[in-house]
Amino acid sequence: MAYTTFNRNEFDTFKQPMFFGENVNVARYDIQKHKIFESLIEKQLSFFWRPEEVDLTNDRKDYIDLPEHEKHIFISNLKYQTLLDSVQGRSPNIALLPVVSLPELETWIETWSFSETIHSRSYTHIVRNIVPNPAEIFDDITKNEYIVRRAISVTKYYDDFIQLSNYYQQLGEGTHSINGETIEVSMHELKRRLYLTMVSVNVLEAIRFYVSFACSFAFAERAKMEGNAKIIKLIARDEALHLTGTQHMLQIMAKGKDDPEFAQIASECRDDVVKIFAEAAQQEKDWAEYLFKDGSMIGLNKDILCQYVEYIANQRITALGFEQIFPTIKNNPLPWINAWLNSDNVQVAPQEAEISSYLVGAIDSEVDTADLGDFDL
Amino acid sequence: MSAALKQRDNDSAGTDDEFELTGDTEAQPFELQPVVPDSAGDSQVQTEFFLPEHNPEEPDASPQIEFEGMPRPAYAVQLDDGRQAVFRNAHTLLESLEAQDIDVHYQCREGYCGSCRTQLLEGSVHYHDEPMAYLDDDEILPCCCIPKSDLKIKL
Numbered sequence: 001m002a003y004t005t006f007n008r009n010e011f012d013t014f015k016q017p018m019f020f021g022e023n024v025n026v027a028r029y030d031i032q033k034h035k036i037f038e039s040l041i042e043k044q045l046s047f048f049w050r051p052e053e054v055d056l057t058n059d060r061k062d063y064i065d066l067p068e069h070e071k072h073i074f075i076s077n078l079k080y081q082t083l084l085d086s087v088q089g090r091s092p093n094i095a096l097l098p099v100v101s102l103p104e105l106e107t108w109i110e111t112w113s114f115s116e117t118i119h120s121r122s123y124t125h126i127v128r129n130i131v132p133n134p135a136e137i138f139d140d141i142t143k144n145e146y147i148v149r150r151a152i153s154v155t156k157y158y159d160d161f162i163q164l165s166n167y168y169q170q171l172g173e174g175t176h177s178i179n180g181e182t183i184e185v186s187m188h189e190l191k192r193r194l195y196l197t198m199v200s201v202n203v204l205e206a207i208r209f210y211v212s213f214a215c216s217f218a219f220a221e222r223a224k225m226e227g228n229a230k231i232i233k234l235i236a237r238d239e240a241l242h243l244t245g246t247q248h249m250l251q252i253m254a255k256g257k258d259d260p261e262f263a264q265i266a267s268e269c270r271d272d273v274v275k276i277f278a279e280a281a282q283q284e285k286d287w288a289e290y291l292f293k294d295g296s297m298i299g300l301n302k303d304i305l306c307q308y309v310e311y312i313a314n315q316r317i318t319a320l321g322f323e324q325i326f327p328t329i330k331n332n333p334l335p336w337i338n339a340w341l342n343s344d345n346v347q348v349a350p351q352e353a354e355i356s357s358y359l360v361g362a363i364d365s366e367v368d369t370a371d372l373g374d375f376d377l
Numbered sequence: 378m379s380a381a382l383k384q385r386d387n388d389s390a391g392t393d394d395e396f397e398l399t400g401d402t403e404a405q406p407f408e409l410q411p412v413v414p415d416s417a418g419d420s421q422v423q424t425e426f427f428l429p430e431h432n433p434e435e436p437d438a439s440p441q442i443e444f445e446g447m448p449r450p451a452y453a454v455q456l457d458d459g460r461q462a463v464f465r466n467a468h469t470l471l472e473s474l475e476a477q478d479i480d481v482h483y484q485c486r487e488g489y490c491g492s493c494r495t496q497l498l499e500g501s502v503h504y505h506d507e508p509m510a511y512l513d514d515d516e517i518l519p520c521c522c523i524p525k526s527d528l529k530i531k532l
Contacts (some may be wrong), residue, residue, distance in 0.1 A: 039509050043489060240490035246512040247491065315482065319494060321513065332482055341484040341492075 003098050003169050013103070013311040017259035019194060020187065021101030025325050028103055034252065039110040046112050047241070049234050051122030056129035056227040059312065063130040063225065069294035076291055077215040079141050081235075082123045083151055084208060086141075088201075088242075089116040089223045095197060099165060100189075108245060122231050129227075146290045153283055154208070161193040170367060182233075192265050199273050200239045203280040205243045206316035207309065209236075211284045214308055215291065217340040218300035229340065236341050247319055256322070270322070278325055279319050284309040296355050300334075307333040426473055433472035452524040457498065457531040464528075469498065470519035479530060481519055486522040496517055499529035 006024040016022055032038050066074065078209025092240060093113045093223050100106045125136040141147050167176065168185050176183045213236050220229030288305040297300065310326035318324055332338070426482055454462040454470070462478055467473035471493055484492040488508030494516050502522040510518060517530070 036509065043509065177416070237485070240484050240492075241509075244489055244491055244510050253510050319491060319511070331480075335480065342486060345419050 016101040016248065017262075018105055019096070019099045019103055020191065020259070021293060024101060024103050024106050026103065028105065032104045032256070033102055034248070036102065037102070037104040037245070040241060041104070041108050041111050044115055044238065045135065047115070047234075047238055047349060049118070051125040051231055054122075054227055054230050057233075059126070059128050059227040061128075061224050062219075062326075067225065067295075068133060068194050069292075070297050071217075072294055073121040073291050073297060074135060076146075076218060077146065078126065079124060079211050081209075081212045081232075082120065082138070082213070082288070083141055083147055084204060085116050085123065087151075087158070088204065089120050090199070091111055091155070092116075094180060095158050095162050095165070098106075098169060099194070099253065104192060105249075114187055115242075119235050119238070120191050122235065122253065123164050123299050126228055126231060135170075146287065150208075150283060150287065152315060153279070154200075154204055157193070159199040161190075163198045164190055164193055185358055188261070188265070191259075191261060192269065195250075195262065195265050195269055196276070198246060198253070199269075199276050199283075200280075202243070202246045202250060202316070203276055204270070204322070205239055205246060206266070207277070207280055207312050208284060208318065211287070211309055212311050213303065213335055213341065214337055217337055218297060220340065221299055221336055222297075223333060234338060240341075242314075249361075250320055273320070274325060277313055277322075281309050281313045281325070304333050322346055388411075392522040431497075432476050433467035436466050450519075452500075453527045455499075455527070455529045457529070464524050470522050470524060470528075474519060478482065483520055486520045488518050493520045494517055496531040497528065498531055500524060500526040502528070505526065 004023050007025040011022045013026070013028070014031055016033070018034070029038055042224070059212065061255050063071070092109050096105060096109050117138055124134065127137050131137060142279060163183060167178075168190055171183075172187065173185050173187060176185065213232055216225070216229055219225040250266075251256060253262040254266035256266075278320060285306045288302045288309070290374040291305070292302040307329060310329040311331070314324040314326055378480075396443030412454055419483050449465065453465045454464055454474070462474055462477040462479055464473045466468060467476060469486075471481055471483060471486065481493050481495070484490040486493075488504075488506065491495065491512075494510065494512065495518070497517045499516055501524075502517050504518075504522050506521060508518045508521050512518065519530075
């Protein structure tokens with residue numbers, strides 16, 4: 001029902017479900033119903049970074065030297081990443097905050113979205129550094145038919161849920177007539193759309209992002225665009241955490257831990273979940289076709305990327321307690337990606353090595369006059 | 378004190394031998410000089426691969442004091458596809474499996490991403506820190522656990 005920014009009803013905060021209970025009031029974290037969200041917030045805060053801390057001057061040079069078809073791969077991939085984070089930087093807030101009922105989950109959603117805005121800012125940082133006119137790239141995101149096609153599938157579930165949720169907040173449950181249209185608002189349908197939205201978010205974070213990471217790291221594997229890869233590595237670290245958050249929410253729902261109706265919805269929606277995963281995998285394969293339309297790059301081509309899509313889709317759907325959807329794929333076709341995805345978890349004195357955990361000036365672009373000492377003119 | 382600190386310009390991660398003290402530069406003490414890479418390919422070496430450089434299943438050079446009459450335990454790790462490993466000295470099950478040529482998917486290696494999620498068919502494990510990733514009752518995260526008994530797992 002109508003959202004209130006400070007709920008004055010008397011209720012037991014810790015008996016609320018994650019969503020569709022009482023609106024939250026006191027932002028308190030002394031006791032938590034689901035401790036995991038507090039841990040996620042702390043972890044995410046400890047990951048804080050700023051894109052400007054990664055030096056991209058060498059990337060500009062690398063980019064200019066790339067052959068045309070590799071420029072297409074790099075830029076298209078970047079556009080896609082920009083689209084994904086544009087969606088994720090706002091949608092969890094708009095869709096989930098009005099219906100959330102636990103303070104620690106509310107804060108996790110805000111922290112999660114905020115970190116996505118850092119990712120969006122870092123794409124601008126990358127684009128600004130490698131091309132003279134960033135507008136060309138950003139403007140194409142809403143015009144390019146391949147990107148638009150993905151935007152529709154990425155946002156469909158969010159939009160369906162937000163639409164119904166808005167009616168629910170204004171009018172409550174029941175059958176309503178608005179502008180001659182009959183709108184049916186039921187709690188069951190709201191929860192069903194919310195569950196499917198979470199599944200689609202999981203697909204976005206768990207499959208779509210990882211396919212784009214593979215492309216970014218394939219350049220760095222050849223010692224090209226390494227600054228970009230450092231930024232993507234930081235983004236991948238955040239995304240791994242968001243993915244864990246979403247998996248927890250989905251599993252809490254599916255197990256009916258705090259709202260038995262969600263357990264029922266989750267079992268009704270099992271086929272839909274498989275369908276969402278399978279569709280996303282197909283879309284990623286179509287995207288691979290577009291990326292490599294003018295030629296492959298060393299270390300990555302359409303077939304390998306498609307195999308990676310299947311591999312990662314298997315990994316992610318089994319994490320939710322489903323069967324693999326591509327049983328023929330057993331091994332990771334891009335074994336080197338593990339090392340790129342791995343966060344810097346070994347402590348090294350920052351002056352000993354240039355590592356991205358010590359971010360400032362992470363790439364050595366310094367040229368000393370002594371370096372040119374043996375030049376003769 | 379006449380010593381020049383030489384630093385390699387390729388950033389091989391974090392080992393002490395990156396810095397060499399040499400005593401032959403009387404004229405210009407403390408000047409930083411880049412060392413020419415040992416081989417032409419060195420600049421192509423990708424760094425930031427912070428996997429253990431030593432074999433994690435080799436015993437430590439300076440191990441913890443061991444109690445007499447209590448040998449260090451070794452646990453058999455059996456995979457469902459027939460492969461076998463023995464956990465002895467590694468810090469985590471993941472390191473041990475990798476050292477014995479069993480590839481496990483991984484990302485964070487500290488329990489928050491869930492990439493190495495593995496099914497535990499038999500046995501029990503201990504976590505140094507409770508992992509954050511979602512785990513079903515029969516699942517373990519090799520990146521942050523050690524065996525408490527012989528294990529049977531399914532990757």
